[in-house]
Amino acid sequence: MRNILIGITAAVSLSVIVPAVNAEEAAPLSLAATTPITSAEVTGSVPQKLNVSKANVFNRLLKKIKDPNAAPPDDGIHDRANDAVFALQPPKVAYEGLPTTTFGNHVDWVKALDDGLLNPRYDRVDPDVEPFIMDLDIVRPVKASVPDVVFPHKPHTQWLHCSNCHPKIFIPQRLANTISMSAIILGQKCGVCHGKVSFPPETTSCKKCHSKPKPADWKPPLSQATVKNPWR
Numbered sequence: 001m002r003n004i005l006i007g008i009t010a011a012v013s014l015s016v017i018v019p020a021v022n023a024e025e026a027a028p029l030s031l032a033a034t035t036p037i038t039s040a041e042v043t044g045s046v047p048q049k050l051n052v053s054k055a056n057v058f059n060r061l062l063k064k065i066k067d068p069n070a071a072p073p074d075d076g077i078h079d080r081a082n083d084a085v086f087a088l089q090p091p092k093v094a095y096e097g098l099p100t101t102t103f104g105n106h107v108d109w110v111k112a113l114d115d116g117l118l119n120p121r122y123d124r125v126d127p128d129v130e131p132f133i134m135d136l137d138i139v140r141p142v143k144a145s146v147p148d149v150v151f152p153h154k155p156h157t158q159w160l161h162c163s164n165c166h167p168k169i170f171i172p173q174r175l176a177n178t179i180s181m182s183a184i185i186l187g188q189k190c191g192v193c194h195g196k197v198s199f200p201p202e203t204t205s206c207k208k209c210h211s212k213p214k215p216a217d218w219k220p221p222l223s224q225a226t227v228k229n230p231w232r
């Protein structure tokens, strides 16, 4: 699984960064670049900003996080030199007793909410506003051999407002949106949240989204090259 995924990630970065350059030259750039590179630097052509770094910084698949719930002074985000960070509550203390997972920050937030362990406020100002929960599953058949994707509205609308997704991220119509794993890993579509504020695509989290087994008679779609191959 991990190999497949790294394959996907590398392919994504390559096509985004330097389509004109071969793979060996392009790969280290995609992994190491911290400042945006211009295509002119690579190909000598007209300068064009390509924001490679932005996508990769968020991409948790590229670097293995040693401790996803390190205390604020040790998490690499906060400034250790500032005494105030030692006053912040460490995540491990806050997450004590919550149901766990094997990915992301290792908390099963959906289950925690269903078990009544959390009571998030739906409105910042008014504590009495009730969430508008919609229980509607959207099945997205996937061409690849991975299980199909089920997008459940319920666990989303327990935390989020319709306008968090509609219409800016998704047109509210089944299959009206083009979604791909590449887009998600680059922080678009589902990746606007998954990989940032919600569980990331990791080896053990695939089946959270890819949860519907393929129909028994499913066959991989043949490419035009295969269909038209005179030697078949």
Ligand code: HEC
Binding pocket: 132, 133, 134, 138, 140, 151, 153, 156, 157, 160, 161, 162, 163, 164, 165, 166, 170, 171, 172, 173, 174, 175, 176, 177, 178
């Ligand atoms: C986390 C993002 C998210 C939130 C929040 C969200 N939706 Fe959706 N919604 C989606 C996605 C994804 C689809 C499927 C789009 C596709 O298949 O191309 C969808 C589809 C729909 C559809 C089309 C259903 C169909 O059968 O064609 C409607 C209607 C809809 N949403 C209404 C709502 C309403 C009302 C709310 C708030 C109660 C809401 N959505 C909240 C992501 C969201």
Ligand code: HEC
Binding pocket: 108, 109, 110, 111, 149, 150, 151, 152, 155, 156, 159, 160, 164, 165, 169, 179, 189, 190, 191, 192, 193, 194, 197, 198, 199, 208, 209
């Ligand atoms: C606006 C932010 C946002 C977007 C966009 C979004 N999600 Fe989520 N998603 C969440 C949050 C928040 C949760 C609940 C907390 C968690 O599980 O991390 C969640 C939970 C889920 C769950 C429930 C997992 C469970 O434990 O039952 C699935 C499945 C899921 N998302 C799939 C998707 C898919 C597929 C898409 C894209 C079509 C998508 N999400 C887009 C924010 C988002």
Ligand code: HEC
Binding pocket: 001, 004, 005, 140, 141, 142, 143, 144, 145, 146, 149, 179, 180, 181, 182, 184, 190, 194, 200, 201, 202, 203, 204, 205, 206, 207, 208, 209, 210
């Ligand atoms: C946040 C939800 C989510 C997670 C987590 C997730 N996927 Fe996906 N995946 C999707 C969606 C949505 C699509 C697009 C489905 C479609 O065609 O509409 C997709 C598509 C794919 C495809 C088809 C090719 C493509 O890019 O469209 C493959 C292969 C795939 N995923 C593999 C994986 C693997 C492997 C993992 C785990 C490392 C994973 N996915 C985790 C939501 C997810």
